[in-house]
Amino acid sequence: MREAELWQRLAQHLGDGYARTWAEQYSLDTLGGRTVVESLAAGLPNKTIWRAVWQALELPATDR
Template sequence: MRETELWARMTKQLGSAYAQVWADQTSLAGLGNRTVREALGAGVPCKTIWRAVWAALELPASER
């Protein structure tokens, strides 16, 4: 997964403005208590980040 796809999926679920805020402010246990932006900066693969986002948002399996 590329970063553009990660952002597209987050935008679909959260809306364009809130996805950015959420990515900056929400620490996810699945990312070692980092935010999405921190994880991206640390080089965490986008697929791993999406799985953590998916779990945190409790999205249906079809969105995985």
């Protein structure tokens, strides 16, 4: 998964305006307490980040 796809999926589920804010402010335990933005900066794989987001938002299996 590319970073652009990660952002696209976030926008799809959270809305264009809120996705960036959520990614900057919401800490995910499965990412070591990092936000999406911090995880990207730390070099975590995009797929790992998306799986953590998917779990946190309790999205359906089809969106995994």
